[in-house]
Amino acid sequence: MSNNVLNTKELPFCKGCGHHLIAQNTAKAIEELGLNILDVIFVTDIGCHGIIDKSLNTHTVHGLHGRSVALGAGISMGLPPEKKVIVFIGDGGATIGLQHILEAARLNVNLTVVVHNNFLYGMTGGQLSGLTPKGFNTIITPNGSPYGEHDICELVYTAGANYVSRVLGIGDYSETIKNALKTPGFSLIEVMEICPSYGVKFNPKRKLQEIVEAANKPIKTWTNHRDPFVFPERKIVSNLFDKTPVIEHLNKEKILTSQIQVVLSGSAGEGVQLAANILCKAAVKHGYNITQKGTYPVTVGVGFSNAEVNISPDEILFHGLSNPEYVIVTSQDGLDFSKNTIKQMNEHQWILIDKSLPLPETKAQILSYDFRGKGAKNAVISSLFFFAKLSGIIETDTLKAILSEMGMLEKLPLTAIENELVLVTV
Numbered sequence: 001m002s003n004n005v006l007n008t009k010e011l012p013f014c015k016g017c018g019h020h021l022i023a024q025n026t027a028k029a030i031e032e033l034g035l036n037i038l039d040v041i042f043v044t045d046i047g048c049h050g051i052i053d054k055s056l057n058t059h060t061v062h063g064l065h066g067r068s069v070a071l072g073a074g075i076s077m078g079l080p081p082e083k084k085v086i087v088f089i090g091d092g093g094a095t096i097g098l099q100h101i102l103e104a105a106r107l108n109v110n111l112t113v114v115v116h117n118n119f120l121y122g123m124t125g126g127q128l129s130g131l132t133p134k135g136f137n138t139i140i141t142p143n144g145s146p147y148g149e150h151d152i153c154e155l156v157y158t159a160g161a162n163y164v165s166r167v168l169g170i171g172d173y174s175e176t177i178k179n180a181l182k183t184p185g186f187s188l189i190e191v192m193e194i195c196p197s198y199g200v201k202f203n204p205k206r207k208l209q210e211i212v213e214a215a216n217k218p219i220k221t222w223t224n225h226r227d228p229f230v231f232p233e234r235k236i237v238s239n240l241f242d243k244t245p246v247i248e249h250l251n252k253e254k255i256l257t258s259q260i261q262v263v264l265s266g267s268a269g270e271g272v273q274l275a276a277n278i279l280c281k282a283a284v285k286h287g288y289n290i291t292q293k294g295t296y297p298v299t300v301g302v303g304f305s306n307a308e309v310n311i312s313p314d315e316i317l318f319h320g321l322s323n324p325e326y327v328i329v330t331s332q333d334g335l336d337f338s339k340n341t342i343k344q345m346n347e348h349q350w351i352l353i354d355k356s357l358p359l360p361e362t363k364a365q366i367l368s369y370d371f372r373g374k375g376a377k378n379a380v381i382s383s384l385f386f387f388a389k390l391s392g393i394i395e396t397d398t399l400k401a402i403l404s405e406m407g408m409l410e411k412l413p414l415t416a417i418e419n420e421l422v423l424v425t426v
């Protein structure tokens with residue numbers, strides 16, 4: 001497996017945007033330090049920089065606006081120090097979450113934060129942030145911001161960060177990022193850049209260096225030499241498997257010997273993520289390892305809802321999913337969302353689809369059942385029984401046991417499900 005941090009040369013930013021260089025310099029630093037990309041966790045914030053996620057081969061977590069440093073700190077606190085947590089955040093996010101940054105610096109959490117300071121909120125059209133230099137033009141301060149800005153470097157240095165550096169976002173500054181990554185404890189690099197789409201537009205004749213100098217922001221490095229954060233006493237979290245008695249498979253032939261991928265695609269508000277969680281619990285009860293990842297629009301309760309589940313007899317090192325053995329589709333929203341995945345499936349793979357939906361174009365084997373006939377809210381959970389019967393990977397009795405524990409079994413039209421289940425022959 002390649003150890004390249006970036007999976008593409010075509011990064012998703014506007015032409016000339018300094019975010020290209022930040023991603024490339026960070027990737028170079030990680031690669032030259034010889035870090036294993038599976039030991040690196042990027043936490044990104046809201047803003048243009050955050051669309052880098054899909055271009056990374058490392059682990060990625062996408063946070064709420066301004067909260068990525070809090071998330072990154074939490075992740076770091078739960079990991080051994082050889083894992084590297086890197087937070088990408090914009091000047092807008094750094095303003096919103098300034099307290100999180102200062103607290104992580106004060107505690108000296110093992111974390112490297114790269115602030116993409118282009119002096120405005122680029123994704124929303126160029127509004128000023130708390131890091132916009134006084135006098136810099138933005139869409140809402142066309143004659144220059146009248147306000148003084150925070151000096152994020154001085155603030156985190158004073159709060160106790162071990163390594164702080166401000167760089168101009170030009171050329172190769174990967175050595176600075178390497179230094180930050182090598183320093184135990186909290187490190188922050190403020191990369192000064194101009195957003196070509198809005199910063200240049202509102203400040204046409206001004207050069208980056210001149211803006212930084214006028215703002216009295218020296219290009220320099222600050223260091224402290226404090227011990228990095230450690231829990232006073234590490235809490236030992238018991239293994240979930242220790243608490244979960246394994247239920248033996250009745251059908252020994254169907255016991256998994258390698259990882260499989262299952263996708264549940266339906267509509268928001270119809271229990272897709274809950275059903276995926278029930279599937280995972282059933283798989284754990286059978287002694288398997290699982291991962292679950294949900295995808296849905298930012299506006300909760302509207303449009304599609306998609307859940308990706310990996311089930312494996314072995315430890316799962318990567319939660320990503322690319323070639324599912326089973327796709328379960330319970331609504332048109334789900335079908336629209338998964339149609340490209342379905343198109344690429346082969347004759348050894350399976351689609352379980354609600355009978356009200358058109359049959360998709362695919363080489364996979366398609367089985368059509370009346371999931372929605374059990375009620376829209378029950379459709380996805382009902383589909384799990386069909387998946388269980390078809391695949392044999394989990395037992396229908398295990399599903400019933402979990403639904404019973406959750407107080408949900410009696411709400412399901414179990415007789416209707418079981419009457420239709422007899423049609424599933426494998």
Ligand code: SF4
Binds near residue numbers: 018048196
């Ligand atoms: S809008 Fe500005 S910050 Fe956002 S990608 Fe384009 S150039 Fe970069």
